[in-house]
Amino acid sequence: MAGKHVTRDVDTRAVLSVKDLSVQFQETYAVQDLSFDLRPQEVLAIVGESGSGKSVTSLAIMGLVELSSSGRVRSGTIEFERPGGELTDLRAVPERTMRTIRGNEISMIFQEPLTSLNPVYPVGDQIAEVLRVHTQASRKASWSGALELMDKVRIPEAARRAKQYPHQLSGGMRQRVMIAMALACQPRVLIADEPTTALDVTIQAQILALLRELKDEIGASIIFITHDMGVVAEIADRVLVMRNSLAVETGSVADVFRAPRQPYTRLLLSAVPRLGSMADSDTPAPFSLSTEGA
Ligand SMILES: Nc1ncnc2c1ncn2[C@@H]1O[C@H](COP(=O)(O)OP(=O)(O)OP(=O)(O)O)[C@@H](O)[C@H]1O
Numbered sequence: 001m002a003g004k005h006v007t008r009d010v011d012t013r014a015v016l017s018v019k020d021l022s023v024q025f026q027e028t029y030a031v032q033d034l035s036f037d038l039r040p041q042e043v044l045a046i047v048g049e050s051g052s053g054k055s056v057t058s059l060a061i062m063g064l065v066e067l068s069s070s071g072r073v074r075s076g077t078i079e080f081e082r083p084g085g086e087l088t089d090l091r092a093v094p095e096r097t098m099r100t101i102r103g104n105e106i107s108m109i110f111q112e113p114l115t116s117l118n119p120v121y122p123v124g125d126q127i128a129e130v131l132r133v134h135t136q137a138s139r140k141a142s143w144s145g146a147l148e149l150m151d152k153v154r155i156p157e158a159a160r161r162a163k164q165y166p167h168q169l170s171g172g173m174r175q176r177v178m179i180a181m182a183l184a185c186q187p188r189v190l191i192a193d194e195p196t197t198a199l200d201v202t203i204q205a206q207i208l209a210l211l212r213e214l215k216d217e218i219g220a221s222i223i224f225i226t227h228d229m230g231v232v233a234e235i236a237d238r239v240l241v242m243r244n245s246l247a248v249e250t251g252s253v254a255d256v257f258r259a260p261r262q263p264y265t266r267l268l269l270s271a272v273p274r275l276g277s278m279a280d281s282d283t284p285a286p287f288s289l290s291t292e293g294a
């Protein structure tokens with residue numbers, strides 16, 4: 001076996017490498033033998049139906065399975081490249097170190113920002129607090145940093161909005177606040193768990209465009225969790241398809257969309273218009289459901 005400090009090819013190295021991950025709840029496995037790599041600045045979509053194990057995978061990466069649920073990580077390694085360049089198995093680090101990694105090096109945004117925002121503080125204060133903790137900046141500098149971040153995520157009238165409470169903002173604006181908070185940490189990896197599912201289509205498209213832009217700006221990699229292949233086509237470079245706790249297919253978005261290998265992937269794709277299929281038509285046409293190779 002190669003040692004811990006092998007020299008890796010710069011082009012093929014992963015920021016995050018999950019190998020043979022299994023997570024169990026009582027008698028059943030929510031995630032089984034899952035392996036995937038996340039490369040620098042790529043967007044990896046994890047797609048699959050409800051209950052397939054997408055969120056449990058992200059909880060495991062964050063080291064939150066045991067802390068937040070009755071589940072147990074049974075096996076696997078989760079190697080993460082920390083800012084110094086060293087590879088660390090997140091399963092082996094003490095909780096104290098995990099607290100530094102969480103938020104600072106790996107950030108997460110969720111489907112419903114209201115559950116992650118504190119209802120009793122104005123949103124500007126919440127962004128400023130993250131900045132203050134992360135950069136040790138003064139209160140004043142953190143506040144102006146928060147306003148800058150709100151501008152960056154295209155929240156109009158940032159100075160006025162910053163003083164508002166989460167319930168005073170629309171869903172799309174709240175999600176922008178969550179993205180601003182995630183960016184305040186300049187994470188190497190951002191995990192977005194269905195961040196646009198609750199939003200209407202126009203706002204969803206704006207948030208996806210924003211995430212792509214910011215990813216390039218801060219040089220982060222993104223794990224984007226969704227059940228919508230249309231969203232995968234919009235944002236991802238590669239896709240991992242999960243079903244019943246297992247990875248059933250993985251590949252570049254171009255390859256998987258052009259030639260899905262698994263019947264289940266074809267089924268997911270049947271719900272979205274085929275890329276390029278509208279060339280000769282004014283209306284979108286759904287994928288025909290092929291049973292070939294099923
Ligand atoms: N706290 C928990 N206690 C017991 N079982 C759980 C718990 N959390 C998840 N599970 C089980 O693990 C499996 C995977 O759940 P997970 O939340 O990862 O699904 P998901 O793919 O994120 O689905 P969704 O698209 O609905 O968010 C499910 O069968 C679920 O019932």
Ligand SMILES: [Mg+2]
Pocket residue numbers: 054055056193
């Ligand atoms: Mg989920």
